[in-house]
Amino acid sequence: MGAIEDVYADLDADVSLEEFREAVEEKVEQMGGLADEETAAMLIAHEMDEEGGEVESIADIEPGMEEVKFVAKVVGVGDVRTFERDDEDRDEGRVLNVEVADETGSIRITFWDKQADAGEEELEVGDTLRISGRPKEGYNGVEVNVNDAEADDETDVDVQVQDTYRVEDLSLGLSDVNLRGKVLDTDEVRTFDRDDGSEGKVANLKLGDSTGRIRVTLWDERTDRAEELDPGVSVEVVDGYVRERDGSLELHVGNRGAVEEIDEDVEYVPETADIGDLEIGDEVDIGGVVRSTDPKRTFDRDDGSEGQVRNVRVQDETGDLRVALWGEKADIDIAPGDEIQLADIEIQDGWEDDIEGSAGWQSTVTVLGEADPSVGGGASDTGGDGDGASSGTGLDAFGGDDGGATDDGDADTASGADGSDADGEFVEFTGTVVQAGDPIILDDGEETVSVESGADVTLGQKVTARGELRDGTLDAEDVF
Numbered sequence: 001m002g003a004i005e006d007v008y009a010d011l012d013a014d015v016s017l018e019e020f021r022e023a024v025e026e027k028v029e030q031m032g033g034l035a036d037e038e039t040a041a042m043l044i045a046h047e048m049d050e051e052g053g054e055v056e057s058i059a060d061i062e063p064g065m066e067e068v069k070f071v072a073k074v075v076g077v078g079d080v081r082t083f084e085r086d087d088e089d090r091d092e093g094r095v096l097n098v099e100v101a102d103e104t105g106s107i108r109i110t111f112w113d114k115q116a117d118a119g120e121e122e123l124e125v126g127d128t129l130r131i132s133g134r135p136k137e138g139y140n141g142v143e144v145n146v147n148d149a150e151a152d153d154e155t156d157v158d159v160q161v162q163d164t165y166r167v168e169d170l171s172l173g174l175s176d177v178n179l180r181g182k183v184l185d186t187d188e189v190r191t192f193d194r195d196d197g198s199e200g201k202v203a204n205l206k207l208g209d210s211t212g213r214i215r216v217t218l219w220d221e222r223t224d225r226a227e228e229l230d231p232g233v234s235v236e237v238v239d240g241y242v243r244e245r246d247g248s249l250e251l252h253v254g255n256r257g258a259v260e261e262i263d264e265d266v267e268y269v270p271e272t273a274d275i276g277d278l279e280i281g282d283e284v285d286i287g288g289v290v291r292s293t294d295p296k297r298t299f300d301r302d303d304g305s306e307g308q309v310r311n312v313r314v315q316d317e318t319g320d321l322r323v324a325l326w327g328e329k330a331d332i333d334i335a336p337g338d339e340i341q342l343a344d345i346e347i348q349d350g351w352e353d354d355i356e357g358s359a360g361w362q363s364t365v366t367v368l369g370e371a372d373p374s375v376g377g378g379a380s381d382t383g384g385d386g387d388g389a390s391s392g393t394g395l396d397a398f399g400g401d402d403g404g405a406t407d408d409g410d411a412d413t414a415s416g417a418d419g420s421d422a423d424g425e426f427v428e429f430t431g432t433v434v435q436a437g438d439p440i441i442l443d444d445g446e447e448t449v450s451v452e453s454g455a456d457v458t459l460g461q462k463v464t465a466r467g468e469l470r471d472g473t474l475d476a477e478d479v480f
Contacts, residue, residue, distance in 0.1 A: 003038035011045050020044065030112045043134065043147065059104035061144065063137040068144065072100035072107070073157040074127045076175035076241075080120045096120055099175045100129065101159045106171055109133060109144045119149075125176070126161050128152045141172070141244075168211035170249055175241040177251060181207030181214075182268040183231050184343070185364040188328060189223045205229065205259070206343075206364045207237070207251075208268035213343065213364070216240070217252045218259070225259045231366055234266040235259050270341055276318030280355055282347040288316035290338045291448065292435040294459075296330045311459075313434050314340065314357075320434075320443070322350060322459075323357035329365050339368040351459070429474060430464040433457045439473065440465070455479035 008020050020041075027040035035043065054069045055061055061068050076099035082092045096116035098109050109131060111119045130152040133144040162169060165179045187204040194200050203226035205216040216237060218226055229235065239257035243250050253259060273284040294311040301307050310330035313322050323342060325332065334340065342357065343364040350356030359365055429449050431442030436459050440451040451465045453476040467476040 003036075004041045007038070007041035007045050030114065057104040058100075058102050058107050061107060061135050061142055063135050063142055065135050067132060067134055067147070069130070069132040070102070071128065071130050071152055071155045071157060072102045073159045073161065074123055074125055074129060075099050075101045075106060075159065075161055077119070077123050077125060078175065080116050098123060100131070101157075101171070101174075103158050106174055107142060107144060108138065109146050109149070111146050111149070115146060115149075128155055128157050130155075166211045167207075167209050167214050170214065170242050170251065172242055172244050172249060175239075177237065177240040177242060179207070179209075179214075179237045179240065179251065180262065180264065180266050181209045181235065181237070182266045183229050183233050183235060184208050184213060184268065184341075184366045185231055186226045186229060189226060203227075207235070208266075208270070210267045210269065213268070213270070215245075215248070215250045216259070217243075217250050219252065219254045221255050222253050222257065222259065229259070229261065232368075234262050234264050236262050270343060272316075272341070274318040275314070275316050275321045278321065278347050278355060278357075280347055280349055283344060284347065285341065285343045286314065286316065286321065286345065286357070287341040288314040288320075288339070290334055290336050290340060291315045291320060291443070292336055292441050293334055294435065314342070321355070321357050323359055325359050325365060327361060329359055329363070332365055332367065334365075334367060341366045341368060425469055426467065427469045427474065428464060428466045429469075430462070433459055433461045433463060435459070440479075449474050451476050451479070453479050 004021055004024055005017070008017050011020065023044045024037060024041045027044055028035060028037060031040065055065075058070060058072060061070070078097040078099075080094050080096045082094050085091075085093050094113050094116045096111040096119045098111065098119060099106055100109055101107075128151065129149045131144065131146060131149045133146040133148075135142055135144050137143075160169070163178060165174075165177050167179070167181070170177065170179075183205060185206040189201055189203040192200050192202065201220050201223045203218045203223040205218065205226055207214055207216055237251060237253060237257065237259055240251045240253050241257075243252050270285045270287065272287040273282070275286055275288065278284065278286075291313045293313075296308055296310040298306055298308045308327065308330045310325045311322055312325065312334055313320055315321075323345060325334075341364075342359055343366075345357040345359045345363050347355055348358055429442060429444070429451075431444035431447075431449065433440060434443045434448070435441035436457050438452075440453055440455065440457055442449050442451055442463065442465060449465070449469075450473045452473055453465065453467075455463075455476070457463055457479065463479055465474055465476040466478045466480075467474050469475075
């Protein structure tokens with residue numbers, strides 16, 4: 001006997017050998033040369049076997065299963081693609097990918113040839129299907145090669161099908177995703193070599209909306225958008241698809257999709273942690289006002305390449321934190337007085353038993369603009385030109401009365417009796433060095449003072465500066 005007859009002999013189904021043979025031949029043609037007669041016969045045998053195969057949900061489907069039967073709702077329908085078969089005498093093959101989902105997740109199912117043509121014409125997003133097929137490990141996870149699929153209008157699958165998604169609505173396997181968000185961060189375009197020798201391109205964006213944020217990966221023709229868009233603008237991703245990387249969801253945009261700037265101002269409000277509550281090992285989001293910045297430094301990596309890092313100090317109402325900005329993030333235009341948000345930073349052991357933040361490739365740094373002088377340090381609106389309209393931005397935003405320093409907690413301020421400090425006053429100020437250089441910046445936890453001195457100090461050192469305070473700057477005669 002041949003392979004078809006051997007499989008048929010073990011088949012427990014009410015079907016003639018001729019009918020079985022015809023079904024096998026159709027399956028061979030349907031699979032486009034991917035299955036021989038024996039494999040196709042076994043597939044047909046499994047389709048005709050009424051025992052087993054039923055799974056409770058998509059989450060139960062695994063690649064090693066012989067066959068699965070399940071009910072799911074269509075959430076995305078692709079386009080029919082053609083391919084050349086191994087047998088040159090046969091017509092080209094056709095394949096259609098469809099995304100389906102139930103309450104436990106989503107999965108890609110694949111239709112071939114005649115089924116692909118019928119699926120493209122008949123399937124619509126929102127349809128509920130009763131599906132049987134063979135699972136396999138695909139490029140983006142488990143997929144199911146469809147043996148049979150038919151409409152099931154009686155079963156209710158509780159899956160919300162949307163025209164526009166929010167970040168919190170995304171799940172693995174979704175395609176045809178439209179999502180609106182605010183650009184939080186952009187990345188440079190990188191090139192790579194494909195297996196076929198061609199060159200590919202990839203770049204990333206970070207988008208946020210009112211429900212969260214997500215990394216967006218742009219491929220090939222779409223990578224230019226990463227260089228054209230600025231943080232803070234609102235965009236709409238069109239025809240994206242969801243994939244997983246390192247345990248996190250990403251939204252991918254290929255040549256079929258697009259990222260378009262829109263007039264709508266999409267709201268993004270991150271849930272930030274209080275700086276005063278941070279501990280080593282935390283991976284958190286923080287927000288605040290930049291109190292000081294250090295120059296960018298370069299260094300040589302072990303592999304011979306050059307890296308760069310820049311330190312900034314960020315303060316909120318509960319405390320302040322030194323944050324290291326690595327790589328491209330060291331080039332971000334940040335100045336004292338800017339309000340910023342930093343997402344996905346890692347809290348590490350810093351200098352002199354202090355903690356510090358590290359903003360690496362996975363982090364997002366968003367400059368929101370010049371800070372409100374009433375935020376992050378208790379800036380006063382008095383002084384200045386005497387009309388209460390002083391901006392109080394920059395380092396002065398963290399001072400007391402117009403940046404003046406108290407005499408180590410004494411009630412006497414640096415201001416003159418008329419509310420100005422034009423005459424100056426001799427003061428002594430003790431604080432921690434948060435910027436070493438010219439000028440030196442000292443902070444005592446409540447106030448920040450700029451110190452003119454040639455003294456050799458180091459970041460984090462606690463020193464006392466003594467001298468005349470004028471216009472918010474202490475001209476130090478002695479630093480010890």
